[in-house]
Amino acid sequence: MMNEYKKAVLMKGLEALNDYDFRMLKSLLAQKLNLTGKMQEDYDRIKIADLMEKKYPRDSGLDEMIAFCKDLPSLRELAGVLRKERLRSNKEESQLLTFLDLSLLHCLVLLDGCRYSEGCVTNPFARRPRRRIIPTEPSREVGYQRSPKKVMVLKATEPFMYGTQDGERMMFHATVATETEFFRVKVFDISLGDKFTRGKVITLSDYIGRNGFLEIFGASSVSDVNDDRKLRISSTLVANAKATPKIIDLCCQGQGKFVNGRFLVHKKTVRGDFIFYEIQDDTGKMEVVVYGHLTRVSCEEGDKLQLFCFQVALDLGKWQLRSGIHSYIKEGLRYLSSRRALCSPHLSSTLHSQLAPDRNPRAHTDQTGAAALSEMNHFQKDFLHLWTFTFSARD
Incomplete structure (x- = not known):
């Protein structure tokens, strides 16, 4: 041992x-x-x-x-x-000693002439099948990991920009699972996007475990699986991997934990370079503090924030989820605010005037029509972009 x-x-x-x-x-x-x-x-x-x-x-x-x-x-x-690791080693040592004791006792019983069969004495050494415990939290690994891990991709974000001392770079987040546990992954090579498609089975190796994430830095760490054996992942494990934690649980687990989840915004406050969103559920409320490029994400009261890699913190007795260098907000959940914009009387009249009677925007060449057309085109692009992300957000 x-x-x-x-x-x-x-x-x-x-x-x-x-x-x-x-x-x-x-x-x-x-x-x-x-x-x-x-x-x-x-x-x-x-x-x-x-x-x-x-x-x-x-x-x-x-x-x-x-x-x-x-x-x-x-x-x-x-x-x-x-x-x-210490608890695991102690447990294995204890199980070994228990096994040796039971083996000795078993031999003594057999020497005494007792046979175990149906209708006779119940075998005290027969093991009851253990019910597998399905985890509700992502598994964690620390340090360099060389051994290959066969996983199924459950979901992945779009690539996004993050800042470093050497300039801006691209990455994306993903969630993967084995048959018994799930992991959160940071992928710093966006050329691997095709590998991280939902339902695809891949092998991860030569990666680093840090802060509750598996970090992938190159294509050599991800490979396709060629065998025919499929991963049997329970629907409960998949649901747990995608679930949003309760606010009371986040507060009880203490500072430092990184969180993914979808939260309803009840209040928005802008203070200098920061945006504070108040989020609530049926267990409590806390703040989401956003800084840097994420302040450009449009989100209003009544919308939902889909957060990735936000860290639990405590400031002056108030629990917060703070954005960091690798944080990301999925923009598709702005669909509600975009729908409200579509119902705006001003924008509706603009669209009507531009599309009627000939429904040909190029026919309007006067200055007023050109301005309205520009407004319409910007809106159409934004709305199409948001509509596309809305359907992807439902996954």
Whole structure:
């Protein structure tokens, strides 16, 4: 079992640290591991894991690793992952001991001449089939993942622009699932859009798990599946993957979690460069704080916001969902406000005057007609764009 602890320390812990955090860990453990200055410079992650295994034979230093991570805000998520690995290792160790005890007892019973059959003694070792628990939250992975994962694409957003220090780049979000769990994915190579079509089965490999997302950076990380075995994904798992969380659950889970969901806007407030949307459901209310390019998305009271990658935060006692560098708002849910615009008396009269009696916009060459035509053309383009996204939003 000690190898399982070391595996968690090395592959889930040390490999997930950046170079600065790794140097900090070596500095803090220098006295306990008898590291000289030169050893701190020369020793890589594998050598440090070997030393930790010798120093802490009980758990290969997994508790030390957890204690280090939980004290750094940027590594608290990693600390949670390592705690789960410790619980899993402890559970496997306990199950092994229980199995050995039951095996010994079973042998004693057999030696005593008792046979298990129908109508006789009930076999105490017969296992009842376990009902599979269907997750309601996306699974999380941390660090570099090499092993291939066969998944089905449940949904994907349109590519969108996000800002970096080197300029603007393109990406899109996706949700994928295996037969037992689902994942949220950030795809930073938009040429993979054809791979991430709904219902398509693909294989993911050589990706990075970070902040609750699987991050895909190149075409080599995604491949088609050639075998004939189909993934049997339950409708409940698909529904859970697409569900909008309740506001009370978001507040109870604390800060830092990234959220996808569709929320009804009850109030909109503009404050400088920020837009604040008040959202509500039957469990409570909170704010959506939007900054940067997402402030250009048109959304009014009574519309719905389809959010991707918004982070839960607490500001002056008020719970918020804040936009970040990879946040996205699906614009198709502006259909209601577009329909209200279509019913506008001014715009209706403009359309009527432009299309009657000959229904030929090119026939109007006077200045007033040209202005009205321009207004109509802009509206037609916007409305067609919004109509198209509205139907895609229903998925």
